[in-house]
Amino acid sequence: MKASVPEFAIIGHPNEGKSSVLSTLAEDDSVRVSPIPGETVVCQAFPVRIDGREIIRFIDTPGFQNPRQTLQWFRDYQGPEEGMLAAFIAAHRDDPAFRDDCELLVPVAEGAGVIFVVDGSRPLRHVDRAEMEILRLSGAPRMAVINCKEDETGFLDQWQNEFRKHFNAVRLFNSCRANYRQRIDLLESLKAIDQRLAPVLRDVIEAFQEDWEVRNQRAAALLAGFLQDVLAYRRTVPCAPEDEQRRRQELHQAYRAYVASREQQMRQAIRSLFKHNIFNLDLPPQSILAEDLFSRRTWEFLGLSERQIIVAGALGGAALGVGIDAATIGTSFGLFSAVGGLIGAGAAALKGKDILSGVRLLGMRMGGEQLQVGPVANIQLLYILLDRGLLFYAHVINWAHGRRDYEHLTQPVPVAGKGGLTSHWRREQRAIADRFFRAVRKGHEGELEEASVALQDLLRDQFIDIAEDRVPFGESSGESS
Numbered sequence: 001m002k003a004s005v006p007e008f009a010i011i012g013h014p015n016e017g018k019s020s021v022l023s024t025l026a027e028d029d030s031v032r033v034s035p036i037p038g039e040t041v042v043c044q045a046f047p048v049r050i051d052g053r054e055i056i057r058f059i060d061t062p063g064f065q066n067p068r069q070t071l072q073w074f075r076d077y078q079g080p081e082e083g084m085l086a087a088f089i090a091a092h093r094d095d096p097a098f099r100d101d102c103e104l105l106v107p108v109a110e111g112a113g114v115i116f117v118v119d120g121s122r123p124l125r126h127v128d129r130a131e132m133e134i135l136r137l138s139g140a141p142r143m144a145v146i147n148c149k150e151d152e153t154g155f156l157d158q159w160q161n162e163f164r165k166h167f168n169a170v171r172l173f174n175s176c177r178a179n180y181r182q183r184i185d186l187l188e189s190l191k192a193i194d195q196r197l198a199p200v201l202r203d204v205i206e207a208f209q210e211d212w213e214v215r216n217q218r219a220a221a222l223l224a225g226f227l228q229d230v231l232a233y234r235r236t237v238p239c240a241p242e243d244e245q246r247r248r249q250e251l252h253q254a255y256r257a258y259v260a261s262r263e264q265q266m267r268q269a270i271r272s273l274f275k276h277n278i279f280n281l282d283l284p285p286q287s288i289l290a291e292d293l294f295s296r297r298t299w300e301f302l303g304l305s306e307r308q309i310i311v312a313g314a315l316g317g318a319a320l321g322v323g324i325d326a327a328t329i330g331t332s333f334g335l336f337s338a339v340g341g342l343i344g345a346g347a348a349a350l351k352g353k354d355i356l357s358g359v360r361l362l363g364m365r366m367g368g369e370q371l372q373v374g375p376v377a378n379i380q381l382l383y384i385l386l387d388r389g390l391l392f393y394a395h396v397i398n399w400a401h402g403r404r405d406y407e408h409l410t411q412p413v414p415v416a417g418k419g420g421l422t423s424h425w426r427r428e429q430r431a432i433a434d435r436f437f438r439a440v441r442k443g444h445e446g447e448l449e450e451a452s453v454a455l456q457d458l459l460r461d462q463f464i465d466i467a468e469d470r471v472p473f474g475e476s477s478g479e480s481s
Contacts, residue, residue, distance in 0.1 A: 006200050007057045008190070009043070009107040011135070012117035014063055017147030020175035020402030021117050022046060025183060026058045027275040029401045041100065043107055050211045056204050058115075059107045065100035067130040074137050085109035085138055105138070113141040113193065116167065120148035124158050132166040141194035143169045145186070168193035175402040180212060180467055212467075215273045220459035222273075223389045224436075224452050226266040230259050231382060231440040234374035244366060251373045259293060263385075267392055274396050288419065289391055293384070302387040302420040303380045304430075311427075312379050312434050375441050382437050387420030390459075394466045421462065421471055432458045 010025075012018035023031035026046040043061050047054045064070070070088070077084050086109050092098035108114060114135055118128065135142055144163040148156060156172075163170045171189050173182065187205050191198040233255060239247045271277075291298045304312065365372055376382075422430070432454050439451035465471050 005047075005054050005057050006197065006204060007045075007059065007107065007112040008115050009059045009061050009104065009112045010115050010117060011061050011104055011131075012063065013119075016117060016119035017175045017402075018063075018117045019060060020400070021115070021145060021147055021173065022058050022060050023402035024175045024178050024400045025186070027401050029276060031060065031402070041103070043103055050207050055207045059112060061104035061107070062100035064104065064127075064131050064134075066098055067101070067127055067134060070098065070101045071130045071134050071137075074134060081139070108135075108138050108140045113143075113190070113197065114138070115143050115145055115190075117145045117147050118159060120146035120156055120159050120172070121154075123155050124162055129162065132162065136166045141197060142167050143171060143190060143193050145171050145173045147175050148172055176400050177398075178400045178402075179398045181469075184208060216460050216463045217456070218273055219270050219393060219463065220456040222266050222269050223386075223393075223459055224456050226262055226389070227382060227385055227436070227455075228440055228448070228452065229262055230385060231376045231437065232374070232443065233258060233376065234372070236370050236372045238369060239366065239371035240369065241366075244371060247371050251371065255373065256294065263293070263388070266389070270393065270396055275401065276396060276399065287391075287395070289388060289395065293388070298384060298388075299380070301418065302422075303383040303418070304423050305418055308423065308430070309380055312430065375443075377441070379434065379437050382433060383420075383422045386422050386433065390421050390462055390466065393463060394471070397463075397467060429458060 010018055010022045012021075019031050023029060026048050028046050028048075031046065041062055043059050045057050045059050047057045049055070073088060073091075074084065077087065079087055085105050089102045089105060089109060092102050116132070116135060132144075144159075144167040146156065146159050146163075160170055169189050169192050171186055173186055178186075184205060187201060187208070191201045235251060235254070237247060237251065288298065288301050303309075422433070425433075432451075436451040436455045439448040442448075462471075
């Protein structure tokens with residue numbers, strides 16, 4: 001193993017997850033994932049850099065070409081053991097029949113550790129045993145990774161029993177489902193394959209963890225900045241009384257376009273933070289995130305319950321939209337539609353007077369010959385956008401870089417109740433969001449900065465819970481306040 005940067009050769013057959021494992025470990029979606037044998041003919045290094053410093057390197061290798069003949073040569077070799085790999089490469093370098101075997105053994109001969117990847121959904125073969133024995137005889141620090149699908153585990157015992165004879169460590173790893181925590185766990189296991197690796201890999205893991213914290217900080221700042229821009233949105237246009245209805249529709253459409261554009265910008269920035277740079281990471285069609293922000297389904301499934309909104313309104317002291325009739329969302333004016341008597345009693349009870357006059361409640365009002373929209377007066381929008389942001393974050397960090405499609409993706413389709421995260425927040429957590437909402441509406445710079453910092457701290461805590469799979473997405477929130 002090279003002392004400066006730890007290096008690991010990823011070895012295995014085509015279509016068994018070798019490139020997917022490499023792509024996921026290196027967080028590099030440029031790795032070519034192909035089921036066609038012979039696609040990889042030369043070794044290619046994929047360095048992992050943090051703040052411009054290379055901390056670990058993974059090497060994509062060709063598959064074995066003639067493992068049985070290669071193993072026989074190793075067994076017949078009579079020279080010094082430490083020179084065996086170099087001797088094999090020198091003896092077969094110009095032989096086309098051993099081109100791939102020589103190529104994949106070069107980084108091993110130069111000191112790279114070995115990560116041997118197999119598809120655990122198929123039975124063990126004699127050729128697999130030959131490849132394992134070659135790698136054992138190489139003397140390299142080595143780990144076996146069983147790239148196993150959750151529903152295809154019938155051959156696991158067979159693989160694990162054989163691997164114990166040839167490798168220093170064995171790890172189950174689903175390269176298409178692996179998240180941040182599972183990547184760290186695999187790196188932790190690598191420390192055990194050679195005690196000389198432990199100190200340098202400890203540094204690598206610490207660098208990964210620190211980098212993850214920085215990414216979460218930046219993601220929280222991106223989400224908070226997006227929320228501030230969307231909630232503080234203001235526009236004023238000339239408007240004659242007879243044109244009021246038309247101008248309201250125009251302003252609403254302009255606002256919807258603005259929100260969609262800013263949300264897309266925010267999502268793209270978060271994707272880049274987590275190194276999803278090439279593939280679109282399109283949302284699955286059944287995802288609630290695929291729904292329009294102002295659709296009935298979005299407003300029914302995300303955000304707070306009616307009781308929680310009433311509490312938010314009472315604490316907020318602002319003219320808040322309470323319990324919007326979902327039938328109007330997406331069918332008339334969305335946020336700026338008139339609110340019927342369904343919620344009048346609850347809202348009036350909060351304020352002690354009728355606050356539902358006109359559309360002022362929702363941030364649109366006439367003043368002389370001008371029509372003004374903003375800032376947003378409906379706090380439910382904040383919670384819905386928070387839920388969308390947190391769901392998108394969960395989608396991004398749990399989408400392995402080695403994955404390329406949604407062929408087997410399943411996601412529960414919401415049927416009733418609240419399925420976002422904010423409806424499960426404790427009162428003190430919602431108080432942080434409420435304070436942020438009030439600060440945005442007031443526009444006081446100092447107060448807004450403090451509220452934004454508090455919200456970002458809350459979001460980072462939520463990101464940690466999501467990464468550790470401690471979130472109740474999709475469960476019914478009930479009516480807790």
